[in-house]
Amino acid sequence: MKRIILFLATNLAVMLVLSLVLNVLGVGRAVTGAGINVPALLVFSLVVGFTGSIISLLISKPMAKWSTGARVIDNPANSTELWLVNTVRQLAERAGIGMPEVAVYEGEPNAFATGAFKNSALVAVSTGLIESMNREEVEAVLGHEIAHVANGDMVTLALIQGVVNTFVVFMARVVGFFVDKVLLRSNSERGIGIGYMVTVFVCELVFGLLASIIVAWFSRQREFRADAGSANLLGSPVPMQRALARLAGVPAGEMPKAMSAFGISGTGGGWGALFSTHPPMEQRIAALQNLQARPA
Structure with a gap:
């Protein structure tokens, strides 16, 4: 029940934040005047943003x-x-x-x-x-x-992915509409042109890349929490430290791309640490050592 409430609250929060920001900046009026129905676009973005992540979760x-x-x-x-x-x-x-x-x-x-x-x-x-x-x-x-x-990490990760997807879908179309309206088309023309489609495509790639950094950051944090959770369940962080040290000495088992964030070990991909779904083993071991050093 708590996760359902969180899901609904997240959707509502996204809509409220986007609406508030747009109204404060006057973008809402401008976008509506340019031909975009902001509430409809928000709903569209939420549906597109969350549908994929929810389906992926349900069939995981x-x-x-x-x-x-x-x-x-x-x-x-x-x-x-x-x-x-x-x-x-x-x-x-x-x-x-x-x-x-x-x-x-x-x-x-x-x-x-x-x-x-x-x-x-x-x-x-x-x-x-x-x-x-x-x-x-x-x-x-x-x-x-x-x-x-x-910890409900699978659900939370799906929610985070849905939120960032929503922002990507929404902002890509807002930018695309403005580029098409201001740079590529005269004010006397109606509808959308090739500038909109090209800009949306490019923006979704760029914004999606930035969004993946956010998702990867959260994934790294949940690994630290799961390590600490293991220490709590076993009554000591030492076994998890030894397990991580053992994993650090062997090649990580390759997993399907869609499952890479869920493995016990992995280095992620992309351009470096910003896109990694897992922290370096030495950082995870150090975090457990700090946990062990804390007074009971």
Whole structure:
């Protein structure tokens, strides 16, 4: 319920902020005079901005299973799978969430959690991670993923993506309309021309690039919180520190692009740290060391 309220409040906040800014700057009147219906454009932008992120969230579990080839452990086939399921169950109970589906997939060391709802999430680990870590380290990684679920990170990330998408869609069309009106078309003509379409396309690329920096920043912050969450669930930050140190020494398991932000490790992409979905391992380890140094 809280996340539904947050979703509705976010939509409303976007509309109110955009309307207020436009009215204060006098842009609303100018845009309406130029032929743009601002309220209709806001609604259009919200629909376009949030539809993709919400659909992606709702289908995240089946897409994750399909893209990674993850096999859900319905009936543990060996002692390792039984231990994985029992460990996830214990961590989920400590975190106060429903039992997630537990899955294993073939690949280099990595793990992820996804799902639209806290009580029906998916936690998956790679065979490479199981084989390269001891059980204490694997448990720390599982705690990290459970913390993501308990924090509602998948939903919040979808909301953040929807918000920035809304701004991108809205501002690209406002700029496009002004460019088309002022620079490329005479005031006596009506409708929109090629200048509008070209400008919207360019602005969506530029604004989308800037928006991705915001989303990546949030993704990095949630990794720090999930690391701390693992430390809290296990009662000590040491296992998570050791797990991160182990991951720092091996190549991160490659994940599908759509799932890259949900892995336990990764370097992101683009031009550098601004576009990375994960902080450097040394920063995450340092944050846990600071957590350990704090007085109880």
